[in-house]
Amino acid sequence: xxxxxxxxxxxxxxxxxxxxxxxxxxxxxxxxxxxxxxxxxxxxxxxxxxxxxxxxxxxxxxxxxxxxxxxxxxxxxxxxxxxxxxxxxxxxxxxxxxxxxxxxxxxxxxxxxxxxxxxxxxxxxxxxxxxxxxxxxxxxxxxxxxxxxxxxxxxxxxxxxxxxxxxxxxxxxxxxxxxxxxxxxxxxxxxxxxxxxxxxxxxxxxxxxxxxxxxxxxxxxxxxxxxxxxxxxxxxxxxxxxxxxxxxxxxxxxxxxxxxxxxxxxxxxxxxxxxxxxxxxxxxxxxxxxxxxxxxxxxxxxxxxxxxxxxxxxxxxxxxxxxxxxxxxxxxxxxxxxxxxxxxxxxxxxxxxxxxxxxxxxxxxxxxxxxxxxxxxxxxxxxxxxxxxxxxxxxxxxxxxxxxxxxxxxxxxxxxxxxxxxxx
Numbered sequence: 001x002x003x004x005x006x007x008x009x010x011x012x013x014x015x016x017x018x019x020x021x022x023x024x025x026x027x028x029x030x031x032x033x034x035x036x037x038x039x040x041x042x043x044x045x046x047x048x049x050x051x052x053x054x055x056x057x058x059x060x061x062x063x064x065x066x067x068x069x070x071x072x073x074x075x076x077x078x079x080x081x082x083x084x085x086x087x088x089x090x091x092x093x094x095x096x097x098x099x100x101x102x103x104x105x106x107x108x109x110x111x112x113x114x115x116x117x118x119x120x121x122x123x124x125x126x127x128x129x130x131x132x133x134x135x136x137x138x139x140x141x142x143x144x145x146x147x148x149x150x151x152x153x154x155x156x157x158x159x160x161x162x163x164x165x166x167x168x169x170x171x172x173x174x175x176x177x178x179x180x181x182x183x184x185x186x187x188x189x190x191x192x193x194x195x196x197x198x199x200x201x202x203x204x205x206x207x208x209x210x211x212x213x214x215x216x217x218x219x220x221x222x223x224x225x226x227x228x229x230x231x232x233x234x235x236x237x238x239x240x241x242x243x244x245x246x247x248x249x250x251x252x253x254x255x256x257x258x259x260x261x262x263x264x265x266x267x268x269x270x271x272x273x274x275x276x277x278x279x280x281x282x283x284x285x286x287x288x289x290x291x292x293x294x295x296x297x298x299x300x301x302x303x304x305x306x307x308x309x310x311x312x313x314x315x316x317x318x319x320x321x322x323x324x325x326x327x328x329x330x331x332x333x334x335x336x337x338x339x340x341x342x343x344x345x346x347x348x349x350x351x352x353x354x355x356x357x358x359x360x361x362x363x364x365x366x367x368x369x370x371x372x373x374x375x376x377x378x379x380x381x382x383x384x385x386x387x388x389x390x391x392x393x394x395x396x397x398x399x400x401x402x403x404x405x406x407x408x409x410x411x412x413x414x415x416x417x418x419x420x421x422x423x424x
Contacts, residue, residue: 034064041073050077054097068108075101076118084125098122113139117152129160147173151186158190166190178217181210185310188317197321204314211307212292212299216285223281226274233271236261296352308353311345315362318342322369332373339373342366357395364388 041056057074061067078098083091102119109115120135136153143149154169170190174183188203209216240261243254268274296307322330322338330338343366346359367384370377 030063034060034062034067037063038067038070041070045073045077048080050080053077054081068104071101071105071108072112072115072118075099075105079118079122079125082122082125084127095122095126099126111142113142116142120156124156132156145176147176147180147182150176154186154190158193163194178221179210179214181207181310184210184217188313192317192320195320195324197317197325200317201314201321204310204317208307208310208314209289209292211303211310212296213288216288216292219281219285219288223278223285226278226281229268229274230271233265233268233274236265304352308349308356308359311349311352312356312359312362315342315346315349315359315366318345319362319365319369322372323365327372335373336370339366339369355395355399357392357399360388360392360395364392 037056037060041053041060044050044053044056054074054077057070057077060070061074075098078094078101081091082094082098099119099122102115102122105112105115106119116135116138120132120139123129123132123135133153133156136156140149140153150169150173154166154173157163157166157169167187167190170183170187174180174187177183184203184207188200188207191197191200191203206217206220209220240258243249243257243261246254249257296304299307318338318341322335322342325335343363346363346366349359350356364385364387367381367388370381370384374381
């Protein structure tokens with residue numbers, strides 16, 4: 001009896017071991033299959049064959065559900081297949097799957113900015129604007145020191161007509177590093193796209209100043225702060241006047257409000273004091289700009305080229321302003337002033353960068369714009385346009401010939417080298 005029981009126990013142990021090894025083998029086999037499909041999927045993903053990639057990723061997950069790291073790749077594959085505004089069941093499924101896996105990826109990596117970015121983009125494609133905004137604001141909250149985060153959400157606001165918020169983001173980017181020329185470049189481009197010409201001009205000039213000497217920008221920001229203080233004084237005084245006139249407010253309460261406003265006004269300063277500070281700062285800016293002209297001459301060629309491009313783009317704004325504004329909204333005198341400013345900055349661009357033909361094109365186009373201001377001198381302005389146009393074509397063709405010759409010489413050098421090696 002005991003012998004039979006012992007034999008039975010041994011049999012059970014053997015069966016358990018066999019089953020255990022079988023389970024391990026099955027698990028090992030599943031992992032091998034999962035890894036195989038994962039490798040296939042990654043290759044297809046790199047080749048941007050997303051339809052086949054999702055099939056392989058799904059199979060990899062089927063064999064190994066613990067492969068949570070591939071949620072993001074699965075999501076971006078489906079998101080790449082999803083087309084905005086395409087109303088088919090298949091396309092709807094792509095969007096739903098992309099969202100499903102992105103939310104899973106977010107659950108496993110809640111601080112992953114890349115996941116938030118793709119999720120925001122998907123919500124935007126799905127026209128879920130509030131959800132998209134929340135994602136982009138999350139990115140900004142986690143990347144306050146990254147300029148690109150401000151540009152992402154500014155572009156989002158611009159696309160969806162939230163222009164006030166877009167400007168706010170561009171300005172916050174500038175506040176992040178007021179000495180960095182890039183911030184002024186981006187907001188200038190925004191104003192230009194919105195055809196807010198005078199704001200675009202101011203921002204391009206700040207871009208140029210930041211490239212030449214950031215101290216100019218710093219003083220300019222002080223001046224802007226003083227102007228803000230003047231606006232605050234005006235607003236507070238108006239509010240105080242309204243309070244004094246409002247008989248519905250008890251006298252003691254009115255006195256309390258007025259006293260509080262007067263204290264705030266004292267802290268800001270008087271209009272006369274602030275106006276004096278503004279004039280002093282303007283003189284300081286003018287002095288810095290004069291010194292900057294000398295700094296430009298001493299700048300490395302690469303820096304000169306950047307400043308030249310900035311001057312060229314400013315000239316382009318002046319041309320766009322006069323070209324896109326009809327005679328009903330711009331008088332001859334104002335138009336001529338804008339044209340002359342455009343020609344002036346375009347010439348500065350040419351002085352800084354050798355063989356720069358694009359500004360000559362702008363100068364020519366600006367001369368043609370003079371006809372709107374004074375049609376009686378059309379022949380004179382067309383002659384000036386022809387001179388600038390010919391100059392631009394001449395420089396462009398010379399550069400083209402030089403580049404062609406360079407390529408021919410390089411090819412000849414390769415051929416000579418090949419012949420020498422063949423002879424050896």
